[in-house]
Amino acid sequence: MNKNYPIYKTTFIDDMRSLVEEAAQNFTESIAISYKENYWDKEVQRVTFSQWRDDVRNLGTALISQGLREETIAIIGENSYGWCCSFFGVMAIGSVTVPVDKELPIEDIDGIITTTGCKAVFFGKTSEAKIKEMLKNGGMKTVETLISIAPENSLEAAETEGKKVTSIAEMQIKGAKLFAEGDNSYYDYKIDVNRLASIVFTSGTTGKGKGVMLSQANIGLDMTLGMYNFDITRKTLHVLPPHHTFGSTVNYVGHLAQGCEVYISSGIKHVSDEIKEQQPTHLILVPAFLEVMNRKIWTTARKSGKEGLLKVMMKCSDLLRKVGIDVRRKLFSSVLSAFGGKLELIICGGAKLDEEIIRTFDSLGITILNGYGITECSPLISANRNEYRKPGSVGTPILACRVKIADPDENGEGEICVKGPNVMLGYYNNPEATAEVFDKDGFFHTGDYGKLDEEGWIYITGRKKNLIILSNGKNVYPEEIEAELQKVEGVTEVVVYAGESRVQKDKITIVAEIFPDAELLAHKGITDIQKHFEDQVKMLNAKMPPYKAVKRVKLRDTEFQKNTSRKITRFNIDKTID
Numbered sequence: 219m220n221k222n223y224p225i226y227k228t229t230f231i232d233d234m235r236s237l238v239e240e241a242a243q244n245f246t247e248s249i250a251i252s253y254k255e256n257y258w259d260k261e262v263q264r265v266t267f268s269q270w271r272d273d274v275r276n277l278g279t280a281l282i283s284q285g286l287r288e289e290t291i292a293i294i295g296e297n298s299y300g301w302c303c304s305f306f307g308v309m310a311i312g313s314v315t316v317p318v319d320k321e322l323p324i325e326d327i328d329g330i331i332t333t334t335g336c337k338a339v340f341f342g343k344t345s346e347a348k349i350k351e352m353l354k355n356g357g358m359k360t361v362e363t364l365i366s367i368a369p370e371n372s373l374e375a376a377e378t379e380g381k382k383v384t385s386i387a388e389m390q391i392k393g394a395k396l397f398a399e400g401d402n403s404y405y406d407y408k409i410d411v412n413r414l415a416s417i418v419f420t421s422g423t424t425g426k427g428k429g430v431m432l433s434q435a436n437i438g439l440d441m442t443l444g445m446y447n448f449d450i451t452r453k454t455l456h457v458l459p460p461h462h463t464f465g466s467t468v469n470y471v472g473h474l475a476q477g478c479e480v481y482i483s484s485g486i487k488h489v490s491d492e493i494k495e496q497q498p499t500h501l502i503l504v505p506a507f508l509e510v511m512n513r514k515i516w517t518t519a520r521k522s523g524k525e526g527l528l529k530v531m532m533k534c535s536d537l538l539r540k541v542g543i544d545v546r547r548k549l550f551s552s553v554l555s556a557f558g559g560k561l562e563l564i565i566c567g568g569a570k571l572d573e574e575i576i577r578t579f580d581s582l583g584i585t586i587l588n589g590y591g592i593t594e595c596s597p598l599i600s601a602n603r604n605e606y607r608k609p610g611s612v613g614t615p616i617l618a619c620r621v622k623i624a625d626p627d628e629n630g631e632g633e634i635c636v637k638g639p640n641v642m643l644g645y646y647n648n649p650e651a652t653a654e655v656f657d658k659d660g661f662f663h664t665g666d667y668g669k670l671d672e673e674g675w676i677y678i679t680g681r682k683k684n685l686i687i688l689s690n691g692k693n694v695y696p697e698e699i700e701a702e703l704q705k706v707e708g709v710t711e712v713v714v715y716a717g718e719s720r721v722q723k724d725k726i727t728i729v730a731e732i733f734p735d736a737e738l739l740a741h742k743g744i745t746d747i748q749k750h751f752e753d754q755v756k757m758l759n760a761k762m763p764p765y766k767a768v769k770r771v772k773l774r775d776t777e778f779q780k781n782t783s784r785k786i787t788r789f790n791i792d793k794t795i796d
Contacts, residue, residue, distance in 0.1 A: 277393055324357075369386075430645065709751075
């Protein structure tokens with residue numbers, strides 16, 4: 219537990235093609251990817267590193283034969299082995315990937331494809347209906363080839379508007395034949411790692427997004443330098459959406475380069491059962507998943523009448539650990555069995571995580587490493603480490619990544635700025651937006667507020683776009699208040715914002731909108747939910763400066779709308795209060 223804590227072994231990633239090749243050489247017959255064609259299948263498909271290498275190479279060879287080298291190619295669809303092969307295969311031939319959120323409206327998907335001039339589109343089974351609709355409406359004008367990432371293509375010729383349609387399986391068969399006949403075009407090409415390699419459109423939680431341009435150097439070095447921080451285990455379960463950099467870069471690039479088996483989840487509704495069945499030893503998650511897992515632990519304990527006993531056992535276990543006795547895996551085996559029994563590590567990022575959840579999992583025997591990243595930084599910026607962590611911090615910057623705080627206030631808080639090989643090339647076709655986020659010294663301004671301690675550990679305060687600025691010039695970070703309210707019994711989700719009055723337009727009222735845990739409150743005998751939360755807010759207000767006081771508590775019947783990364787979309791919350 220000191221700043222001389224050694225870095226772990228990592229694999230240097232030159233580019234995506236060499237990553238695939240070196241992984242096949244280093245881990246040959248070990249399992250790279252595992253998945254089920256359908257969740258209800260009994261049989262798990264397992265792909266070795268050597269087979270994965272062949273599949274990516276064969277796909278790349280076929281793409282080149284169709285004139286798709288150095289072109290822009292979209293990938294739209296559910297997470298799958300086909301998605302993974304497409305992602306690596308496209309970059310391995312020097313083309314540009316455009317990972318697209320399959321949940322976006324049709325007009326947004328078509329807009330991304332057209333704006334980036336995609337010549338080909340890989341599409342999943344779940345995106346087929348949207349593909350048909352776009353074709354029917356005369357969309358995807360730049361696209362010449364459609365490739366199904368499902369094993370079979372079910373689009374009929376009459377529905378394709380003259381575009382060539384095939385499946386990834388057919389492409390791989392074609393590529394294998396070409397390679398066997400001596401076609402070495404896949405390997406003959408020299409990849410420029412500094413050239414544009416991926417355009418990631420990120421809407422975040424505030425509305426329409428911009429296209430973040432990343433190079434293979436950005437992605438490869440972010441994972442090369444980032445993985446020095448982690449001692450990852452042998453098997454993970456891929457839960458996050460692959461179109462997002464946390465899903466594609468960390469789960470695929472970082473893990474496959476290290477020889478880790480990646481089991482591809484069949485979808486959010488199956489995750490709980492998959493964790494039990496597949497028994498991963500570590501997970502990559504966003505806070506929303508951890509919050510659900512935490513609630514599940516306490517709900518199960520409460521229903522069995524063992525909530526109090528579990529709390530006592532956790533305190534006793536923590537005391538034993540202070541004298542060098544660790545019995546967590548045995549003492550809490552029944553709790554850990556709900557997560558497969560082998561889970562020992564969770565790497566978490568993407569939003570603020572309640573420190574109490576980290577302490578709970580640590581007491582039970584599962585280490586949570588909280589980190590910080592943003593798409594524009596490929597995405598990893600910092601992380602806590604297996605044996606070196608600070609409560610409340612998102613860790614230290616990865617190697618070669620410099621972090622500074624712009625315009626710090628009296629508390630040392632200001633905008634977090636980053637400079638390093640992981641920082642994006644810029645925003646696609648948007649030089650004005652690019653210029654706005656880079657300062658004269660080349661630092662990227664993240665839009666997040668925070669501070670650094672004396673050892674360089676990062677602490678996040680809140681998001682610039684969420685900041686509430688009062689008439690007296692005081693700044694209120696809603697995330698800070700939300701973190702405290704999240705500790706209140708019965709709060710499932712909470713968002714704090716400046717309420718907009720229809721009557722007094724200039725008056726700012728700080729509102730806490732809460733989605734309550736009705737089952738828990740009923741169990742506790744709390745019938746007046748509004749009064750319960752108002753009383754809790756009064757107690758919280760008494761501990762804070764008056765200008766931060768929450769003036770209104772608003773309850774909601776449904777959970778907040780979220781994007782596919784499970785972040786609450788703040789921009790569409792109705793903030794009117796009169």
